[in-house]
Amino acid sequence: MNQSVFGRIRLGYIVIGSTRLDDWRRFGAEALGLHVDLPSGDLLAFRVDDWQRRIIVRQAADEDVIALGWQVDDEASLERLQARLRARGIETRGTTGKEAALRGVERFVAFTGPKRQTHELFTRPIRTDRPLAMLTSGFVTGASGLGHAAITSRRPEAMIGFWQDVFDARVSDHIDARIDGIGLDITFLRLNERHHSLAVAATRGLRMDPIRTKLQHFNLEVSSLNDLTNAYVRCRELGYRVALGVGQHTNDRELSFYVVTPSGFEIEIGWNPIRVTDEANWAPTTHKGISIWGHTPQDLSFGSKAQQFGRALASLGRPEFNPTANAGDGR
Ligand SMILES: [Fe+2]
Incomplete structure (x- = not known):
């Protein structure tokens, strides 16, 4: 078993x-x-x-x-x-x-x-041979799956432990970041050769959760650099708010941008992240900062940042549920 x-x-x-x-x-x-x-x-x-x-x-x-x-x-x-x-x-x-x-x-x-x-x-998705009608040449899925999800947590050890214990998740690496003056520790978990299927972000020191939604963002991997830049241009032209412009991440080297969805959480469109193909020789490291270059904040208003800060403060008085923790903790 x-x-x-x-x-x-x-x-x-x-x-x-x-x-x-x-x-x-x-x-x-x-x-x-x-x-x-x-x-x-x-x-x-x-x-x-x-x-x-x-x-x-x-x-x-x-x-x-x-x-x-x-x-x-x-x-x-x-x-x-x-x-x-x-x-x-x-x-x-x-x-x-x-x-x-x-x-x-x-x-x-x-x-x-x-x-x-x-x-x-x-186990079994329903497949179709109907042709795809889309503006992107393709998305990378297959054995590494659809992409990844990023979650903010006030109990990151419990959340990471859950994925390690139940799903045999492995830590790919960590990022030590500072965003809007707040220190963040982000842990990247892989379930297969995709560098991460889950990222768990926590504020350093006092644990706060500034995000209203259950996911901060999810990521879709496009097949080509053109797909990435064209998606970025379409998002801008259609007036969707770009949270972070095009940049490259320090750990998985993915080129990406982040756009705010109609529901308020973000989607990251990314291209060409590294894969973990040599399990025997992979050693988790800690990177400084989320980006080698770019990922510059673009369309987020001062109001939305102030709202996030308010939510972070409000979260301090709220327990975060973990299904494996003692029953009295969390709702
Ligand atoms: Fe991401």
């Missing part, structure tokens, strides 16, 4: 709850350059490859990512993960039918993870 699931799991789909479906359709199709399908009036489904659905936006008041779907290689690995969750007292819920179809899978198993994020595990 203790066989590792490392390399057998990857980010598969993302479910977003929003009331701004018209704007999401325009943002996804015309700015990001994704293939869009409109299965019904209260649902958008974006494709980036031969999966029927990758990013699903459903009508809901959250204005947030409401679930992350993780693809697991086989039923045995899925069983192993469920057993580990159950052993920690974490309930899992198997679902088929309409809710599974909405995600483009046959069946998924949901659980509530750290920070009350909903995670869903599945």
